[in-house]
Amino acid sequence: MSQESLDDTIKFRAGPLKEAATELDSVHLGGINISELAREGLTQMLQRSMTDDDKIAIYERYSAGDLSEDAARVLLGDELDLLEEDIDAFREAATDDTSDYLV
Template identity: 85%
Template sequence: MSEESLDDTIEFRAGLLKEVATELDSVHLGGVNISEFAREGLTQMLRRTMTDDDKIAIYERYSSGDLSEDAARVLLGDEFELVQEDIDAFREASEDDTSDYLV
């Protein structure tokens, strides 16, 4: 895992996207936060791209300390809490005394 600053930039050729974002910024009352659009858009695309297996792997990396909670929450969004609840429920179920159910 690489240790990068949260201030590091991701560069790509925006081309037409930069042109239209700049144009919207110039006509929108108060302007628009183009950087915020980029962050939100990238976050949404990362989440949309992930498979269930990816989500499990991300949570496992978080659980083992290889990924920060903040990064896991960005990638998993609302599912972070759901995964945690599922794990807690599974843990409780596996610890339950099931001897009463034996015939």
């Protein structure tokens, strides 16, 4: 885990990426929203780079209140809702009376 904290702005050397984005902005009717593209791209790459173990750790941190829902939603996307539904279903099943199922 990186010990550096992130500022509100994430900076990196864009080089050809900036040139390509600037070129597309100039030829695209109405231009493009480069910031939005960067946010979407970073979100997709963050989600793509996560393992199942990472997802579990992120959900556990979110559940413990150590991670905001917004950040958890960026990392887990729709899986956040699915995890919460699964956990609720598991809790409900754990409290069901199973005495009718015993042989």
